[in-house]
Amino acid sequence: MKYLLYIPFLLFVFLAVSCTNGEKYVIEAIDNQEETHEIRQSVKPKQAIHAVDTTVIDHICVFGDHVFFSQPVPDEVKARMQGKSMKNQTRIGYDDLRYLTLPYYDFDGEVQSGEMVCHKAIAEDLVHIFRDLFAARYPIASIRLVDDFDADDESSMQANNTTCFNYRYISGTTMLSKHAFGLAVDINPLQNPCVRGNRVQPKTAVDFVDRDKDFPHKIDADDLCKRLFIARGFRWGGHWQGKKDWQHFEKKIR
Numbered sequence: 001m002k003y004l005l006y007i008p009f010l011l012f013v014f015l016a017v018s019c020t021n022g023e024k025y026v027i028e029a030i031d032n033q034e035e036t037h038e039i040r041q042s043v044k045p046k047q048a049i050h051a052v053d054t055t056v057i058d059h060i061c062v063f064g065d066h067v068f069f070s071q072p073v074p075d076e077v078k079a080r081m082q083g084k085s086m087k088n089q090t091r092i093g094y095d096d097l098r099y100l101t102l103p104y105y106d107f108d109g110e111v112q113s114g115e116m117v118c119h120k121a122i123a124e125d126l127v128h129i130f131r132d133l134f135a136a137r138y139p140i141a142s143i144r145l146v147d148d149f150d151a152d153d154e155s156s157m158q159a160n161n162t163t164c165f166n167y168r169y170i171s172g173t174t175m176l177s178k179h180a181f182g183l184a185v186d187i188n189p190l191q192n193p194c195v196r197g198n199r200v201q202p203k204t205a206v207d208f209v210d211r212d213k214d215f216p217h218k219i220d221a222d223d224l225c226k227r228l229f230i231a232r233g234f235r236w237g238g239h240w241q242g243k244k245d246w247q248h249f250e251k252k253i254r
């Protein structure tokens with residue numbers, strides 16, 4: 001009887017995507033969008049920062065014994081977000097969002113446990129993208145909630161933190177950012193700043209404004225991260241005219 005408790009989790013795992021050769025798989029995923037399904041009965045989400053109820057997991061995929069998944073925002077995460085990234089407003093609520101657990105390789109090549117909140121419409125995209133980045137050992141400095149920085153975007157960027165949801169306006173405007181709806185992700189923002197004229201965000205990223213220079217962790221047109229996001233229908237800020245936002249990927253939903 002006790003084994004019946006594992007059935008919901010195994011059903012999710014059955015839909016998980018796994019691969020044995022990271023770089024080869026990533027290229028095939030971009031070219032063909034083909035996925036191989038495999039049951040991983042022994043996999044458990046041990047990398048989770050918060051306790052996990054496997055009966056409510058939305059999307060899950062694996063690489064080796066590392067699990068990438070999304071779930072409704074847990075109460076303890078809501079408590080961290082309230083009054084910071086989640087403001088008192090009526091445009092978006094917790095039911096519209098998902099909490100992601102994302103293992104990643106840091107700049108020292110060590111595996112870390114990352115967490116992110118995004119719109120539920122892109123949760124599946126993100127667990128697959130970050131799984132593919134992990135498979136290729138793509139280095140990411142940090143993946144933490146912006147709430148750890150009191151939802152201050154500049155502080156999060158200066159810490160080189162990769163993040164998604166933050167109910168805020170586009171800097172210097174009265175327009176809501178795509179981040180306000182959890183539809184934009186910023187990757188390694190210190191090496192990939194947002195530049196408009198003489199304004200650089202984060203302010204500490206002036207050494208990385210010249211994109212003709214060669215330096216580690218630069219996202220350019222050929223970068224794996226850029227290709228993975230574009231393959232799943234995201235727009236890249238590095239393609240924009242007027243301002244360049246090399247860290248930024250966003251997706252339009254209906």
